Amino acid sequence: MQASSSSQVLSLPAGGFVVQTSEGWVQFGIPPETIKDTMTMPCGVPSLYIVPRKMFYLDRGISTAEMEFPFYYNFFILRRKCRILCTASQKRRLTAVMKESVFGPEELDLTLEYMNGRKNFRFPDLRAEVEFFRKNPFRGGKRLELADMVQFTTFDADGSAKVGAVRVQQHKGGFTVFEGDSELARFPENMTLPPRKSEATERRIPFQPPVFGVTAIGAGHGFLPGSKTSGFIVWINRRGIMIDPPVDSTEWLREREINPKIIDTIILTHCHADHDSGTMQKILEEGRCTLVTTATILHSFLRKAAALTGLKESYLAGLFDYTPAVIGEAVRLIGGEFHFRYSLHSIPTIGFECYFGGKSFVYTSDTFNHPPTINKLHADGLMGVGRRDDLINFPWHHNLVLHECGIPPIHTPLDFLVGLQPEEKKNVYVVHTDPAKVPKDSGIRPMLADIENTLTLEVSPQPNSEAIEMLTLFSSTDLFRDFPLEKASEFLMIAKKHHFHAGDLIIDEGDAGDSFFLILSGKASVVREGKEVRVYGYNDYFGESSLVTDLPRSADVYAKTEMDVVKMNKDDFLYFIRGTEVGKTLRNLFVNRQLQTWRVLEESKTFCTLSATQKTQLLSMISTNRCNPGDYLFQEGERPVFSYILSSGEAVVSTKGQFIARLKRGDFAGKVFPFKKTGRIPYSIQAESETETLAIEMTDLTAFLENNPGFYLKLANLDYEAFV
Structure with a gap:
């Protein structure tokens, strides 16, 4: 970004810039949470915003046009319109997003969402x-x-938009802000997202999730600087369900050494930006998620996401699994029992009660819990007696009550909660509020964020809990994902759980291989020649190569943290995988490790972001291939059987004889189609020199991408022109 000396330009910590003009400060780029930056800066919250050409970054799962909270602040607090400069196409998309966020769906029919309907x-x-x-x-x-x-102002045919004395000129490469004839600032056409802000603190003891409990990632609201918006993890059997994931929640987990793979279910309560802006990001992270919500909220979320990303709703819906939340019917998730209900809010919103092991808690999500207003709505004919009683008879009896509070009329007033009877409020923790505003002697407590403030509900030991834990690991491990159900009992008979302390030597280089290990919790460090070469975590496996090749152990493996593993001895493991493709897969994985294929993936700008688990999965699918100069990897119009990653040499991408790009080591050569569909490749890729490639069958790649939707979107939207 460049700015002239005649202007004052400030960089925002969450991303974007503001420039001072006669129309007030103008903001370029609006990623989530920038409202919390400008609220505390001398410039204040701008009223005029320039939308970058790219409104959503698929690689980060983040919108750069998150207008909802600047929109609210300008209107409700500053009592002025929010002014937006954008293209006509962006206006249509943003209008769709804001209508959905502010007013909710145009059509509402909950008949199929309630047990017994109307x-x-x-x-x-x-x-x-x-x-x-x-x-x-x-x-x-x-x-x-x-x-x-x-108030929208769109760029005209010449790429110019004017608000008062300020004119913004759109041109190739970016935007220029003028006041009269003076140039104030230049912005790139697309903003650069800042690196994720680290919150890492050194922890001597790894976090052990409770059998039943709740950890707040954030407990604030959209206008509380210095806080994360309200989002939680519900722990059941030491696995997690994420509630309204805040932005960068996966990074938050990794910094606390919590493997994100133990949290593969999301409950979305509603589609205000302080609750849904991190949901798509979580969906696009490693692994495939299950989204739990009502059909009304699901379709609202998809409409917003489609408008922001420019992708079709059906395309986005294929990125995750869906479990409907039916009101009046128990929904079982990872062993817990959930009962959902619609809250009283400005758009469709659900809260829930959760039961496990003889204990329970309730989470309201956003709601206006105010009996006088609820009674008036009934008296005015806007609410039936059953709905009224359901809202007024709130279940204060639970062992834990997570209740929101905030500014009426769309949030519960704090004084209502403070005024509850002592018996009603003894288990109440408030969220979605400033903790400093909760009176110390009120009998209610603010929910505090981070793992050290985890609220644990002590439950009786669960029958078969260890077997459930081991079977969950078995079913989610890529090696065994396609095994028949009868293999599960065999796994329980031969697999044994072991604990290692941090620093323990698990595998000694040079020893004969006699065991296979699957990680239940903690981390393992692979060390070769005194250097750590790899770190494995939950759901990863190690020790397999020696078992299928009869070669000595090729590296030391230490427990990096306290660790629980599932161990199978060699004979049991080989018997267990008999008659399957696992032996062939593992031998292929061993060969590719010997060929340093891992290094190709690590050096690739496309594949380097994959986790160790994902790289291991890919290595097990790869075969090597050699091309001579002039050989075609693909010819335009072919139906591809393989995709390729270049490990050496160069190849040229062209269409109708016109050069598009040159590919080098680590680049992806191929075409990814929508799931369960095939197509013809729209370009040719030809080796320009002696070229070695890593070949992956399309059926294998498709299966991998179905389980890794974020990487699927990355490959599906790969722009070869960027390789020039």
């Missing part, structure tokens, strides 16, 4: 409730419209 005594008139909140406080309570809150 006959359910608690069935709400959600449209009437949403309309109750849709009032313009500055126009006598008239129906609030988007035009009351925002």
